[in-house]
Amino acid sequence: MRFILGSASPRRKDLLAQLGVVPDAILPPDIDEDPKPRELPRPYCLRLAREKAQAVVAAPEDIVLCADTTVALGRRILGKPRDAGEAAAFLTLLGGRRHQVITAVAVRRGDRLWTREVVTDVKMKRLSDAELNAYLASHEWDGKAGAYAIQGLAGAFIPWISGSFTGVVGLPVAETAALLAAAGYPLYRGDV
Numbered sequence: 001m002r003f004i005l006g007s008a009s010p011r012r013k014d015l016l017a018q019l020g021v022v023p024d025a026i027l028p029p030d031i032d033e034d035p036k037p038r039e040l041p042r043p044y045c046l047r048l049a050r051e052k053a054q055a056v057v058a059a060p061e062d063i064v065l066c067a068d069t070t071v072a073l074g075r076r077i078l079g080k081p082r083d084a085g086e087a088a089a090f091l092t093l094l095g096g097r098r099h100q101v102i103t104a105v106a107v108r109r110g111d112r113l114w115t116r117e118v119v120t121d122v123k124m125k126r127l128s129d130a131e132l133n134a135y136l137a138s139h140e141w142d143g144k145a146g147a148y149a150i151q152g153l154a155g156a157f158i159p160w161i162s163g164s165f166t167g168v169v170g171l172p173v174a175e176t177a178a179l180l181a182a183a184g185y186p187l188y189r190g191d192v
């Protein structure tokens, strides 16, 4: 059995390391991440995690783990911003409100698939022009759903969350441990 991380995200690799899991291979899937017309954030996020896990080529005994993180403002999906202008628009929408960060995790072994979704409520303060401009200049928004990363400078904008911090960063470690155990990954055996 090999453990394959199907993700290009360095955060996901680091969060797995927190569980003592080191991938034998990293094979990021390349799927179309466009939402379907009128698709809601939770079904979208779960669909993407599933499609990522199905897209990774693996042997039947291998365990594949993929995830997707989506920022939802009501029914609206805020994906990864295309440029600084879109990042500014996202952060302006999120500031002064509560939103949800959904992370769906999919673990596949052969044709069996285990999934979990974790939803976290996040409150972001309204940003001043100086805060917004400094954040845009940092480029930390690049490649992040909703145009921010709670684990970096944007932590200063987030006074409150309810849910899973690791879920917001990209991989909820408690739920991931449970999925890996369900798939037969030898998590708590020191000899692997």
Ligand SMILES: Cc1cn([C@H]2C[C@H](O)[C@@H](COP(=O)(O)OP(=O)(O)OP(=O)(O)O)O2)c(=O)[nH]c1=O
Pocket (backbone or CB within 6 Å): 006, 007, 008, 009, 011, 012, 028, 029, 067, 068, 069, 070, 071, 080, 101, 143, 144, 145, 146, 148, 149, 150, 151, 168, 169, 170
């Ligand atoms: C909201 C938020 C998102 N993110 C990141 C996690 C994800 O990497 C990214 C959302 O994009 P994803 O599409 O979930 O993941 P990815 O494209 O980075 O990697 P892959 O599909 O190969 O697994 O946003 C943070 O790092 N911190 C945060 O606070």
